[in-house]
Structures are given as C-alpha cells and as structure tokens.
Amino acid sequence: MQMxxxxxxxxxxxxxxxxxxxxxxxxxxxxITADPSAADSxxxxxxxxxxxxxxxxxxxxxxxxxxxxxxxxFYSDVINHVASHGYIVxxxxxxxxxxxxxxxxxxxxxKVINWTSKNLKSHLPNSINANDKYTALVGHSxxxxxxxxxxxxxxxxxxxxxxxxxxxxxxxxxxxSKSIRTDPxxxxxxxxxxxxxxxxxxxxxGLGPKSNMLMPPCAPAEVNHEEFYNExxxxxxxxxxxxxxxxxxxxxxxxGFVGFMAGCMCKNGKRKKSxxxxxxxxxxxxxxxxxxxxxxxxxxxxxKDPSVSPARLDPSPELEEASGYLV
Numbered sequence: 001m002q003m004x005x006x007x008x009x010x011x012x013x014x015x016x017x018x019x020x021x022x023x024x025x026x027x028x029x030x031x032i033t034a035d036p037s038a039a040d041s042x043x044x045x046x047x048x049x050x051x052x053x054x055x056x057x058x059x060x061x062x063x064x065x066x067x068x069x070x071x072x073x074f075y076s077d078v079i080n081h082v083a084s085h086g087y088i089v090x091x092x093x094x095x096x097x098x099x100x101x102x103x104x105x106x107x108x109x110x111k112v113i114n115w116t117s118k119n120l121k122s123h124l125p126n127s128i129n130a131n132d133k134y135t136a137l138v139g140h141s142x143x144x145x146x147x148x149x150x151x152x153x154x155x156x157x158x159x160x161x162x163x164x165x166x167x168x169x170x171x172x173x174x175x176x177s178k179s180i181r182t183d184p185x186x187x188x189x190x191x192x193x194x195x196x197x198x199x200x201x202x203x204x205x206g207l208g209p210k211s212n213m214l215m216p217p218c219a220p221a222e223v224n225h226e227e228f229y230n231e232x233x234x235x236x237x238x239x240x241x242x243x244x245x246x247x248x249x250x251x252x253x254x255x256g257f258v259g260f261m262a263g264c265m266c267k268n269g270k271r272k273k274s275x276x277x278x279x280x281x282x283x284x285x286x287x288x289x290x291x292x293x294x295x296x297x298x299x300x301x302x303x304k305d306p307s308v309s310p311a312r313l314d315p316s317p318e319l320e321e322a323s324g325y326l327v
Contacts, residue, residue: 018308019298019302020298021085021281021282021285021286021289021298022278022279022282022309023278023282024080024084025081025083025084025085025086025285026084027053027083027085027086028053028055028084029051029052029053029080029083029084030052030054030125031049031050031051031076032049032052032123032124033047033048034047034048034050041119042119042122042123043119044112044119045108046092046093046111046112048072048090048091048112049072049073049090049091050090050091050120050124051076051079051080051083051089051091052083052087052088052125052128053083053084053087053128054128055127056127056128057128057129058129058130059086059087059088059130059131060086060087060130060133060134060136060165061087061089061116061120061130061131061134061135061136062082062087062088062089062135062137062138062284062288063091063092063109063112063116063138064079064082064089064090064138064143065091065092065094065137065138065139065140065143065144065146066091066094066140066143067139067140067141067142067143067144067173067247068099068141068142068143068173069095069098069099069258069261070140070141070143070250071258071259072092072093073091074250074251074259074262075249075250075251076251077274077277077281078249078277078280078281078284079091081277081278081281081282081284081285082138082281082284082285082288085288087136088120088124088128090112090116090120092108092112094108094109094112094143094146099142101183102149102182103154103184105142105146106146106154106155107155108157109146109147109149109150109155110150110155110156110157113150113155113158114158114159114162116135117135117162133165134165134292135162135163135164135165136165136167136168136288136291137150137164137166137167137168138167138168138169138170139168139169139170140171140249141170141172141219141246142182144169144170144171144172144228145172145173145174145182147167147169148167148172148186148194149184149186150164151164151167151196151198152186152194152195152196153195154186165198165291165292166200166287166288166291166292167200168201168203168283168284168287168288169200169201169202169203169225170203170249170280171203171204171205171208171219171225171246172202172224172225173218173220173223173224174186174223174224174228176216176220176223177220177222178222181223187223187227187231189227189231190231191230191231192230192231192232192233193231194233196232196233198291199235199236199237199287199290200232200235200237201236201238201239201283201284202225202236202238202239203225203240203241203280203283204219204225204226204229204240204241205219205240205241205244205245205246205248206241206242206243206244206314207243207244207245207246207248207267207268208224208225208245208246208266208267209221209224210245210267211267212264212268215265215266217266217267218245218246218247218265218267225238225240233322234321234322234323235320235322236318236320237287237299237303237317237318237319237320238317238318239302239309239313240315240317241276241280241311241312242311242313242314243269243270243271244268244273244276245266245267245268246267247263247266247268248268248269248273249276249277249279249280250273251277275310275311276310276311278310279309279310279311282302282309282310283299283302286298286299286302299319302317303316303319303327304327
C-alpha cells in the first residue's frame with residue numbers, strides 16, 4: 001500500500017483523519033526516579049524511571065524494557081507520549097556497565113514487576129493510583145525479547161499471580177543470529193508456537209536487518225520482528241516502519257559514550273526521528289486502547305489506511321484477531 005507522498009524534503013503530509021494516538025495525549029506528566037536502597041523497604045530492586053500523569057486518577061501500568069546496553073532515559077520522548085494518554089510507565093535500568101546474561105535480565109525484570117505490584121504506589125504522587133487490573137509489557141530490541149520471555153513464563157522470579165493484558169515488542173531481537181541467541185532461547189521457528197493468550201503487537205524497522213558500513217545488522221534476519229510476529233497467535237498486529245532503523249525511536253542528542261554508540265552502531269534512516277517516535281508511541285497507545293479498553297477504531301484505521309501513520313509502513317500492516325477477523 002502507498003501512503004501520502006514523503007519526498008526527501010522535510011515536508012510530510014498526513015491524512016486529515018490522523019488517529020489521536022499519534023499525537024501527544026492531553027495529560028501533563030511527571031518523571032520520578034527511584035533507586036535500590038537497603039534502608040527503604042519500598043525501594044525497587046533495580047533503578048527505575050517512572051513517568052505518569054499528574055492529573056488525579058487511576059491508570060494502567062506499562063513496564064518498558066530498554067534495549068541492549070542502552071539507558072532507560074534514552075526513550076523519554078516515546079515514554080512521555082504513552083504516559084500522556086493515561087498510563088503509568090515504569091522503565092527499569094536492567095544493566096549498569098555491561099549487560100547481564102539473558103536469563104539474569106529476564107529474572108531481574110520479574111523482580112521489578114513484583115515490586116511494581118507491591119510498592120509502586122509508595123513512589124507515586126498521592127493523587128495517582130495504579131490500576132491493578134491492567135499491566136502491559138513493552139520492550140525495545142533485547143528488551144523486546146525480555147518482554148516476550150516474561151510473558152511466556154521464563155522469569156523464574158515472577159509472582160505467578162501477576163497477569164498481563166497486552167504485549168508490544170519494538171523491533172525485538174533474540175540474538176546475533178539463529179545459531180547465536182541469548183538465553184532463554186524463546187524462538188522455536190514454528191508458526192504460532194508462542195503460548196500467549198494476550199494481544200501482541202510487533203513493531204519492526206525496514207533498516208534494522210541492514211548493516212551499517214562495517215557494523216553487523218542490529219536486528220538480523222531470523223531473530224528479529226518477522227520471526228517474533230510469525231510465532232505469535234492471534235490476536236496479533238504487525239507494523240513495520242520501512243524507512244527507519246533500529247535506534248531511530250530514541251531521543252535526539254543522547255549523552256555520553258553509550259549515547260554516542262547508540263547513534264552510530266546501527267543503520268539509521270534519513271527522515272526525522274521525531275516522526276519515528278510519534279509512530280512508535282502511537283502504535284503502542286492505539287494497541288493498548290484496543291487491548292485494554294476494547295477501543296478498536298484507531299488501530300483498525302491504521303491497518304486499513306496506512307497513510308495516517310507518521311512513518312511509511314511497508315509491508316502493509318496486519319491485525320489478525322483471535323475471532324478470525326483479519327483487518
């Protein structure tokens with residue numbers, strides 16, 4: 001499918017009926033940080049960055065897991081976009097200098113989720129409450145794989161009473177190649193083999209599987225979004241930003257050595273990163289509306305008319321519902 005013309009100039013054209021999910025929400029937000037502390041029984045097991053609305057209310061919780069070697073604050077624009085639509089986004093920092101082993105990272109994610117269930121309230125403004133009925137998992141790159149692993153039951157630390165309502169993988173990556181994957185090895189290479197009973201959206205990038213000069217691809221074939229989507233059962237959605245790379249949803253001007261490496265390791269797109277952030281934030285919001293509240297109009301509109309997306313979608317987006325309805 002073709003979308004509205006997007007030439008190499010900075011001019012971008014959108015449909016007049018752009019879904020609200022692609023715009024920042026109406027709620028002002030605030031950022032709260034919390035660090036582990038032996039002196040505080042409510043402290044998290046890992047450093048966390050909490051972004052939530054400041055308007056009094058009860059909001060669903062979204063766990064957001066960062067990518068390989070990245071920092072949770074590199075995603076502040078996307079996370080703020082999601083939170084402004086009425087979500088409490090908890091983004092743990094699961095590594096310090098070097099990333100831990102894959103299973104360790106998944107187990108650490110489980111510990112943070114347990115903490116969120118028990119002690120998040122202690123770190124929120126008095127007028128803000130977490131809706132215990134709805135918890136969603138979102139992750140980018142290796143963090144996308146972590147989110148899938150948690151949902152599939154691979155976090156040995158996770159309280160089994162905790163249930164999830166939705167899962168979104170943002171260009172998830174399971175390793176360097178099919179033969180070199182991170183633990184736990186969750187990909188089976190069998191269609192619809194993931195034992196998940198929640199709606200799943202997979203966001204991909206067209207440039208993720210491409211090399212950046214001498215650097216290998218950041219989202220290699222056979223371990224990237226395509227295989228994750230293939231192994232999901234309905235309800236599932238697939239949205240690929242054709243002209244963007246694996247790191248293009250991160251904030252601009254990232255600080256420090258890690259920020260420098262994040263900007264040059266992967267093949268990047270030439271279009272505005274702000275549009276990629278709007279796209280990623282918008283897909284997350286629209287899919288959460290669909291999964292948590294049954295508000296199907298926006299995600300279905302994006303699938304039926306990809307021209308409403310800030311990023312060009314190719315191949316055509318898909319939404320296959322458990323009812324057998326293919327949008």
